[in-house]
Amino acid sequence: MRVRAAAILAAALLSAAGSLAGCAFEPPAEDGRVHVVAGFYPLQFVAQEIGGEHVGVENLTRAGAEPHDLELQPSQLAALEDADLVLYLRGFQPAVDEGADLQSKGKSLDVGTVASLQDADPHVWLDPLRLAAIADRVATRLAQADPAHASEFRRRAAGLGERLVALDREYTQGLKSCVRHDVVTSHEAFGYLAARYGLTQVPVTGLNPDEEPGPQRVRDVARLAKERGVTTIFFESLVSPKLSETVAREIGAKAAVLDPIEGVEDGATYFTVMRTNLATLRTALDCG
Structure with missing residues (x-):
């Protein structure tokens, strides 16, 4: 079932009232770090690699779950509203698309706008060079959210990019x-x-x-x-x-x-x- 605006509002109110005990998803504490919410693992990975200790990353999709079928829990909807940056891929997780539209306008990044999607295939991260392009944009957005650590974000993104280029070379050599x-x-x-x-x-x-x-x-x-x-x-x-x-x-x-x-x-x-x-x-x- 897709999220509806009324349901999102109700969920956020419930979250604020503290009635969400027992939910598996726990938003991070206020600790001065940039709060990033990622729709699924590859975006969590990029944010953690670039953000390091200055970024707290929450993955909406639990380990071992199929991300396509994700249905957002009330605490996850609240996290989307509270996030400093939301990373998602439009068309891959419909519930996240709608939640991002309603809860995180202006602070979300659809990585499909960076990686030049082909047809309807969303699995862009399986090309290391396309993932490197996404990493560069994530670094830019993190720098905007936390200018004090902008140079570190860019340095870490450059390092990740080098590792992805090396991985691309491994594939090229290994499959030629x-x-x-x-x-x-x-x-x-x-x-x-x-x-x-x-x-x-x-x-x-x-x-x-x-x-x-x-x-x-x-x-x-x-x-x-x-x-x-x-x-x-x-x-x-x-x-x-x-x-x-x-x-x-x-x-x-x-x-x-x-x-x-x-x-x-x-x-x-x-x-x-x-x-x-x-x-x-x-x-x-x-x-x-």
Whole structure:
């Protein structure tokens, strides 16, 4: 259910009245830091990397949850209103879009306006160079919110940018000599990654990971994968592997995780998951 203006107002009043005990989301204490609210993990990661000790970051999507389906709790709505900066990606989380429009006008950043989105695919952070561009803009907005630490924010953003450029080089080098180039995925989440590194994404379903493909689509993908010698059908970490396993059985392939990094668990970070993805792709595509 999408958030409505009346519900948002009521929630904010409830929050102010202190009747929200027990909610999982707790806004940060007033400690002098810039208060950033991020819609989902990659934006939380960027804000923390750039902000360091001067920024408190709250992620609206709990670890291990599917961010597309997020429904905002009353305390989260209050946090959007109180935030110094809200980072979100319009079209990716409808509830956050509406909450940002109603609660945080003038202090929100739609990162899709920075990264030149292609079609309707929102997974722009899977291209390290596009994420570096987002990081630069986040640093600018943090500097506006906290001018006293502007130079540190810019320094940390430059360091993050260098690490992302190095990651891009790792991908370019690691995927330049692959025998195969078709990446068959259960979810159409890897368009930016594929475009950057000369791969072809073949999704079984569209941009919505909960979408159920018709039998003909499954047969078509299985036939194409078999014709092109595909050995691995990928599924993502937050979605059931059943669809990929079905296609894999059809063609005698295996199923494996390719993580779109919409959320992380168990101490993983953007960089560790991206490097795991690279190793997985190199094995699946037979990259020498």
